[in-house]
Amino acid sequence: MNLAFRDIRHSLGRFLLTCLGLSLLLGVVLSMIGIYRGLVDDALVLARSPGVDLWVVESGTRGPFAESSRIPGDIREAIARMHGVVAAGAVTYQSVEAQQAHGKLRLYVVGYEPGRPGGPRHLVSGRPITRSHYEMIADQRTGLRLGERLRLGRDTFTVVGLTDGQVASGGDPVVYITLLDSQILQFELAPAAVRREQARGMAVGYTDTVNVVLARVASQVQADKVVDQVTHWKHLSAMTQAGQEEILIRSVVAQARKQIGLFTGILLMVSAVIIALIVYTMTMDKLRVIATLKLIGAPDRTIIGLIVQQALAMGVIGFAVGALLISQFKDYFPRRVILQPQDGLVLALIVIVVCVLASGLGVRLALKVDPATALGG
Amino acid sequence: MQSSVIPVRTESPPAPLVKLRGISKHFGEGETRVDALRDITLEVQPGKVIGLLGPSGSGKSTLLNVIGCIVEPSNGRMQLDGEAVYDDRWLRPDLRQLRLEKIGFIFQFHNLLPFLNSLENVAVVLRLAKRNRKETNERAMELLDYLEVGHRANASVSHLSGGEAQRVAIARALANRPRIILADEPTAALDSQRARIVMDLLRKVASEQQAAILAVTHDEKVYDRFDQIFHLRDGHLDE
DSSP states (O other), rough: HHHHHHHHTTHHHHHHHHHHHHHHHHHHHHHHHHHHHHHHHHHHHHTTOOOOSEEESSSSSSOOOSSEEEEOHHHHHHHSSSEEEEEEEEEEHHHEEEETEEEEEEEEEEOOOOTTTOOOOOOSSSSOOSSSSSEEEEEEEGGTTTTTTTEETTHHHEEEESSOOOOOOSSBEEEEHHHHHHHOOOOOHEEEEEEEEHHHHHHOOOOOOOOOEEEEEEETOOHHHHHHHHHHSEEEEEEEEHHHHHHHHIITTHHHHHHHHHHHHHHHHHHHHHHHHHHHHHHTHHHHHHHHHHHHTTTHHHHHHHHHHHHHHHHHHHHHHHHHHHHHHGGGGGSOOOOHHHHHHHHHHHHHHHHHHHHHHHHHHHOOTHHHHHHOO | OOEEEEOOOOOOOOOOEEEEEEEEEEEEEEGGGGEEEEEEEEOOTTTTTEEEEEOTTHHHHHHHHHHSSSSSSSSEEEETTTTTEESSSBBBBBHHHHHHEEEEEOOOOOOOOTBHHHHHHHHHHHHHHHOOOHHHHHHOOOOOOOOGGGTTOOOOGSSOOOOHHHHHHHHHHHOOOSSSEEESSTTTTTTTTHHHHHHHHHHHHHHTTTTTEEEEOOOGGGGGSSSSEEEETTTTTOO
């Protein structure tokens, strides 16, 4: 005869309400972990998209995402001619805010050379960029549709292809345009600014600047060796794909990661305190029952079982409902929430441990109950 | 200290189920010392229903708690069902098991577990004694029928009347066939008719199962149902 189950059944409504409250709390914990996973994935998706082995940036920098990097566009030719490099492409990255009829649209613009590394790996609809100017591939998250026109800077672009899941580390959806267009967008001054610079005696008009050169190396060549050659002979900074991902995780999303990690930890502690209080209150409500059980000869393990089993049931049901809620509503979050089975499993184990520890307070109270309380007098 | 041996009168007395020799219990020390029981000597034979009377604070409940192995006496000796359980110290470490095997408790307000139905409230004692499910259910049902509440076997505690609940509580107290039944004001929450029914049931149990029943009571209307009545005054026991 399972006393814990019988007691839960007796006050089912109250128990389920408690579980619901706990499930919301655990759902928030799970969503925080999912937001963190989404943050890391968003940060890496742009770096992984070109499918390259080597990132060449301005000397002394760790660009293009962690730091600003500007190198001449013709560096791409020099890199492409290096031993072991099979393909190289120059790329620019910039954030822009485009004006639409229904409001402003924040975008992360990637300028690449069609046919060379740096463009989108996969299109969900439409076609790649085939013209030198004014064509755009946009991610579905922009809300843009094929054939739609959008003004960026002083030029208007037509959406010819759509990608899915392409976002920058800040969460802004990515659009791809040609390198030439992006250089104009990023570096070409407005006519008034050109006149001002000319008046100051500055040279203007040179826009062949890029943020990074991406390269693929032959399968038999180690990317590290090419990195060493680039650093030594070309007076540039270079890193492998793994190095770039490491920078993104350690630098670009490090603070957000710590913040979310700390917040998740605090939420877990709050959950532990709340579970402990609920179990303690539930035990307080049962003091006379516990005294009666002791009086009729129930061993301590029966009484401990009653309390711990209820705490575990509360934790497991709370977690299951919380996980279900988050899995149903994760797509409504402004940023991507990625729920991984292993994260859920780890959180479930933590919840079980927390429930067992939190029930300690109730167990301590129950074990101190004097069986004579049942008799009174 | 006053000492009194008060055996229950029988033609040829069988071995007592409850045997107390010089049991004392005090709480606190020095100026705060309270002597709840003073040198109590008592024997209760099988089949007898004994009443314990006394004003509030006279030590009735303490005596019941001592016999029920809930409160440790300060000194003296105690035998339950022929087994020495106390001799200036507990002689058995597993007092809860002792209670489970030998003692049944009946409370003033039935103290049924609210989350179990009538049958389960009786069965829980048998399950604690590790009886199998079939035997448990049969015995619990048999007891409920014996106490004429079998038709309420599946009723939740909150749906039982006061008399029904007390009879289920008696069934629970009898579940493990205890030789000693301790009752704390078993009729206090009942009207006089139901109180007499409950006391008659206890007499029936004592007679048929050769159990010893000790009941603390203030209920004058059931005094005639006791075989013997003892008075506790300032910790002393008198007939």
